[in-house]
Each structure stands twice: as C-alpha cells, then as structure tokens.
Amino acid sequence: MTRTFPDVSISTDRLELRPLELADVPPLTDMMNDEQIVAWTSVGHPYTADRARDWIVRRAPHERVQGRGIVFGVSEFLTQRLVGVVTLFHTDWRTLSTEIAYVTAPWARGEGYASESVLAVADWLFRAQKFERLELRTAAGNTAAQQVAQKVGCISEGVLRNAWIARSRTEDGGWADIRTDLIVWSLLPEDLEGGPEQFADGSGYAPLPSWR
Numbered sequence: 212m213t214r215t216f217p218d219v220s221i222s223t224d225r226l227e228l229r230p231l232e233l234a235d236v237p238p239l240t241d242m243m244n245d246e247q248i249v250a251w252t253s254v255g256h257p258y259t260a261d262r263a264r265d266w267i268v269r270r271a272p273h274e275r276v277q278g279r280g281i282v283f284g285v286s287e288f289l290t291q292r293l294v295g296v297v298t299l300f301h302t303d304w305r306t307l308s309t310e311i312a313y314v315t316a317p318w319a320r321g322e323g324y325a326s327e328s329v330l331a332v333a334d335w336l337f338r339a340q341k342f343e344r345l346e347l348r349t350a351a352g353n354t355a356a357q358q359v360a361q362k363v364g365c366i367s368e369g370v371l372r373n374a375w376i377a378r379s380r381t382e383d384g385g386w387a388d389i390r391t392d393l394i395v396w397s398l399l400p401e402d403l404e405g406g407p408e409q410f411a412d413g414s415g416y417a418p419l420p421s422w423r
Contacts (some may be wrong), residue, residue: 213231213276213278214245215275215276215277215278216275216280216281216302216340217226217298218230218275219294219308219335220318221283221331221332221335222288222331223327224288225273225287225289225324225327225332226285226286226287226288226294226328226331227285227286227287227288227323228282228283228284228328228357229283229284230271230272230282230283231266231267231271231282231283231284231296232267233264233267233268234261234384235263235267235284235293236263236264236267237260237298238268238292238293238308238316239263239267239284239293239296240258240259240260240262240263240265241293242293242296242314242316243258243263243314244247244256244257244258245316245317246380247317247355247390248314250377250378250379250380251350251376251377251378252312252314253326253376255363256378256386257401259313260391261411264360267372268347274298274300278302278304279300279301279302279336280298280299280301280309281298281299281300282296282297282298282299283296283298283328283332284296285297285324285328287319287352290332292318292319293316294315294318294319294322294324295308295313295314295315295316295319295328296309296314297312297313297315297323297328297329297332298313299311299332299336300312300313301346301348301367301373302399306343306344307340307341307342307343307344308343308344308345308346309336309342309344309345309346310346310347311329311333311346311347312347313316313325313328313329313343315360325358325359325399327361327362329347329362329363330403332362333345333398333403334403337400337403338400340391342400343399343400344397344398344399344408345398345399346395346396346398347360347396347397347398348367348371348375348393348394348395349394349396350377350391350392350393350394351370351391351393352376352377352391352396353377357394360394360396361400363380363397364403365396365397365398365402366396366397366398366399366404367394367395367396368395368396369394370393370399371391371392371393371394371395373388373390373391374390374392374393375392375393376388376389376390376391377389377390377391382386388397395423
C-alpha cells in the first residue's frame with residue numbers, strides 16, 4: 212500500500228497551513244504571476260486561473276494520494292487571506308526524507324511568514340511523521356530564500372553547479388532563461404533551535420474531514 216501524508220492542517224500563532232481551496236484561485240493566480248516567483252521558480256507564465264484551479268482540484272491532492280508529498284496553502288488566522296504556499300515533494304519513505312519549497316505572496320512579505328510556515332512544517336514532519344531529513348534548494352542569486360533557510364536553522368551542504376534555470380526580465384518586457392547554481396540545504400530533527408518542544412505552545416495538528 213502506498214504510504215501517504217495524512218490530510219491535516221497545521222496552526223501557528225499567526226498562520227494556518229491547510230489544503231488549498233477553490234476560494235484560493237484568485238489570490239493564488241495573482242501570487243504566481245508575481246515577478247519574484249516567476250524569476251526563481253519553474254511556474255508556468257502567465258499563470259492563469261484555470262491553471263490555479265487545476266492545481267487545487269487535481270494536481271495538489273494527487274501529490275498526497277500518490278505518496279509524493281503534500282501541499283499546504285498558508286493563510287493568516289486573522290484575515291484568512293492566502294499569504295503563501297508550502298510544498299513537500301520528492302518524498303522518500305524508506306529514508307524518511309523529503310524536499311520543501313515555498314512561495315510567499317508579495318502582499319505578505321517582510322512579516323516572517325516564510326520562516327514561520329517552514330518551521331511549522333518541519334516540526335510536524337519530524338515530530339508527528341518521524342522524518343529524519345528535510346532538504347531545501349535555493350538558486351544562487353535568490354538571497355531571500357537563502358535567508359529563510361538560515362533563519363530556520365538549515366545547514367548548507369554544498370552547491371549543485373549549473374543545476375537550475377532561473378528567469379530574468381528582458382528589455383522588451385519578456386523573460387529569458389538563465390542557468391544558475393543551486394545551494395543545497397538540509398534540516399535534521401536535532402537542528403531545530405529549541406529542540407522538539409519549540410512549538411509546544413505555538414502550533415497544533417488537526418486531521419481534516421475526509422470530504423476535504
């Protein structure tokens with residue numbers, strides 16, 4: 212039987228990480244068309260509402276059901292607005308390791324939401340799912356992503372040379388592909404600052420109804 216992550220929500224003091232919903236189509240579409248996200252991810256551009264709807268309804272749930280990972284929409288508790296997405300993928304159930312990626316909406320940057328959501332997922336992954344390794348890869352020029360990796364306690368393990376294609380704006384307003392290096396980071400259970408109890412009073416996990 213295929214091993215899968217449970218269908219859960221994760222909460223912190225400020226955020227809820229939960230499955231994406233159809234109501235997220237407009238903000239997800241806007242978020243994925245942001246220039247920083249287009250530049251540093253492989254997201255298709257332009258990112259249409261139909262693409263967002265397909266990701267929410269079909270592709271994201273399929274990742275979990277097939278045992279490859281899980282996708283969390285990140286929303287603010289107070290406003291319920293979508294402020295980011297965190298994804299676990301390339302999951303290896305034998306070695307209990309997986310890779311994490313995240314994007315933060317332009318209207319929510321500077322609030323520390325990326326590091327807060329990554330730490331919440333890492334805590335859940337290590338404590339509730341008993342995983343042993345979380346990996347993160349950042350493009351060499353993506354200093355914002357590197358700062359998040361450092362802030363959550365990741366250890367830089369090395370560089371994959373010429374391993375990624377980033378995008379840069381051209382004079383005519385289009386996009387050009389640029390090859391770049393990838394920095395590999397890892398986080399282990401013992402790397403979490405404060406140990407396994409750091410979220411004892413700040414986060415929780417709740418199984419979601421099957422109809423979600």
